[in-house]
Amino acid sequence: MHNRQEILDAAAQVFAQHGFRGSTTRRIADAAGVNEITIFRQFGSKEALLREAMKHMTQSVGLALLPDVPSDPERELTLWSESFIQHLRLRSSIIRKTMSEMEERPELSECASYVPRQASADLCHYLTALKRQGRAAEKFEPKTAAAMLMGAIFADAMGREMMPDVYPQPQEKAAQMYTRLLLRALGVEIVSRRTTSKQTKRTKQLSA
Amino acid sequence: MHNRQEILDAAAQVFAQHGFRGSTTRRIADAAGVNEITIFRQFGSKEALLREAMKHMTQSVGLALLPDVPSDPERELTLWSESFIQHLRLRSSIIRKTMSEMEERPELSECASYVPRQASADLCHYLTALKRQGRAAEKFEPKTAAAMLMGAIFADAMGREMMPDVYPQPQEKAAQMYTRLLLRALGVEIVSRRTTSKQTKRTKQLSA
DNA sequence: TGTGTAAGTAAGTGACTACTTGCATTCCTG
DNA sequence: CAGGAATGCAAGTAGTCACTTACTTACACA
Numbered sequence: 001m002h003n004r005q006e007i008l009d010a011a012a013q014v015f016a017q018h019g020f021r022g023s024t025t026r027r028i029a030d031a032a033g034v035n036e037i038t039i040f041r042q043f044g045s046k047e048a049l050l051r052e053a054m055k056h057m058t059q060s061v062g063l064a065l066l067p068d069v070p071s072d073p074e075r076e077l078t079l080w081s082e083s084f085i086q087h088l089r090l091r092s093s094i095i096r097k098t099m100s101e102m103e104e105r106p107e108l109s110e111c112a113s114y115v116p117r118q119a120s121a122d123l124c125h126y127l128t129a130l131k132r133q134g135r136a137a138e139k140f141e142p143k144t145a146a147a148m149l150m151g152a153i154f155a156d157a158m159g160r161e162m163m164p165d166v167y168p169q170p171q172e173k174a175a176q177m178y179t180r181l182l183l184r185a186l187g188v189e190i191v192s193r194r195t196t197s198k199q200t201k202r203t204k205q206l207s208a
Numbered sequence: 209m210h211n212r213q214e215i216l217d218a219a220a221q222v223f224a225q226h227g228f229r230g231s232t233t234r235r236i237a238d239a240a241g242v243n244e245i246t247i248f249r250q251f252g253s254k255e256a257l258l259r260e261a262m263k264h265m266t267q268s269v270g271l272a273l274l275p276d277v278p279s280d281p282e283r284e285l286t287l288w289s290e291s292f293i294q295h296l297r298l299r300s301s302i303i304r305k306t307m308s309e310m311e312e313r314p315e316l317s318e319c320a321s322y323v324p325r326q327a328s329a330d331l332c333h334y335l336t337a338l339k340r341q342g343r344a345a346e347k348f349e350p351k352t353a354a355a356m357l358m359g360a361i362f363a364d365a366m367g368r369e370m371m372p373d374v375y376p377q378p379q380e381k382a383a384q385m386y387t388r389l390l391l392r393a394l395g396v397e398i399v400s401r402r403t404t405s406k407q408t409k410r411t412k413q414l415s416a
Numbered sequence: 417t418g419t420g421t422a423a424g425t426a427a428g429t430g431a432c433t434a435c436t437t438g439c440a441t442t443c444c445t446g
Numbered sequence: 447c448a449g450g451a452a453t454g455c456a457a458g459t460a461g462t463c464a465c466t467t468a469c470t471t472a473c474a475c476a
Contacts, residue, residue: 021229100308144376148360155359166328168352185393
């Protein structure tokens with residue numbers, strides 16, 4: 001029973017490295033330090049195991065929160081972007097695998113869309129509030145703006161390892177740079193005093 | 209001999225559907241309408257075949273060109289973005305598979321980075337020229353701006369099928385919307401008269 | 417007509433895969 | 447100490463995989 005969690009973690013890790021077809025029950029058992037038979041007794045089949053592992057993964061995700069009422073947009077959005085890009089970077093392997101398996105095995109990766117959907121909804125909500133406050137000089141569709149920022153962050157997290165010279169340097173400032181670019185596109189005035197990356201990271205986010 | 213091309217095409221198609229491990233020589237042979245043995249006689253091994261198929265794919269790609277001297281930034285960039293997003297959408301399956309296999313089989317997917325690298329360089333070059341012309345009211349790093357636009361386009365092309373409600377509607381206008389947002393972030397004045405999507409598509413791009 | 421080349425057929429090899437069965441071991445609990 | 451549940455070990459099953467060998471067929475060309 002106490003092995004169950006270790007098996008799930010091992011399955012997720014092996015899947016992130018090798019994908020579904022490459023995640024042999026042998027490899028997962030070895031990674032979990034468990035006999036291969038135990039897997040079948042606990043989960044019934046390889047597919048059931050991986051389905052549960054995927055579901056379990058997405059449940060433990062905590063996204064940074066954006067305030068319902070924007071006050072310092074640059075700071076709030078930068079913090080959110082940094083936490084989002086960090087989340088994606090830590091899971092870039094498993095995200096790539098999941099996106100690849102999506103077409104062939106949708107039932108396995110359904111839950112994968114939960115996090116980006118939630119993030120998009122949160123961001124849209126925030127941008128809409130910003131617009132209602134009248135702090136955006138330009139007209140814009142929140143959904144388009146949100147897709148733009150999230151897209152830039154997503155592509156950075158997925159592609160930087162493969163092509164580091166294509167993305168802005170240093171890596172740690174990338175989220176901030178994308179965020180600033182977006183705010184300028186929306187015509188939002190930047191009011192916050194200069195804060196270093198370390199300061200912003202330490203001053204964690206404020207909930208609604 | 210005349211089968212060689214058909215085998216390469218079939219291999220690429222099967223790979224796009226099933227990835228490396230799922231691309232059995234049997235499946236590829238069936239898809240090509242050829243005996244499995246022919247594959248081994250022509251290419252030696254499954255890996256060699258897929259390597260050649262991938263290399264062959266990337267060679268036939270023609271990216272839209274951006275002028276060396278920007279004249280109508282909104283129109284020129286929109287055309288480029290539309291051609292780029294169309295390119296990615298047509299190949300979204302194979303791109304997902306390639307990104308997924310990258311870590312496990314880098315020698316197979318090396319060539320995959322050629323197109324985005326080229327696109328990034330072209331776009332950076334154009335944005336730098338725009339900046340030099342003094343047509344951007346805001347200061348910006350071309351590389352960051354390029355990564356932002358390309359990232360938004362990339363994420364749209366990869367993710368819209370899976371989560372259509374997250375991305376701006378209609379699909380056909382998405383590239384244009386991202387482009388406009390970017391130009392506003394750069395403080396580039398939009399001068400072009402309103403053109404419909406159909407017109408812009410027909411008036412293909414102008415080279416340097 | 418003879419020869420070389422590309423293609424097909426048939427059969428098989430050894431390795432790996434998901435999954436099963438039977439039995440022994442450990443350990444917790446009553 | 448007895449009984450049951452979780453786990454491990456050894457062996458095996460049926461299927462698939464990449465790849466090979468040996469032989470045949472079809473066609474081009476001289």
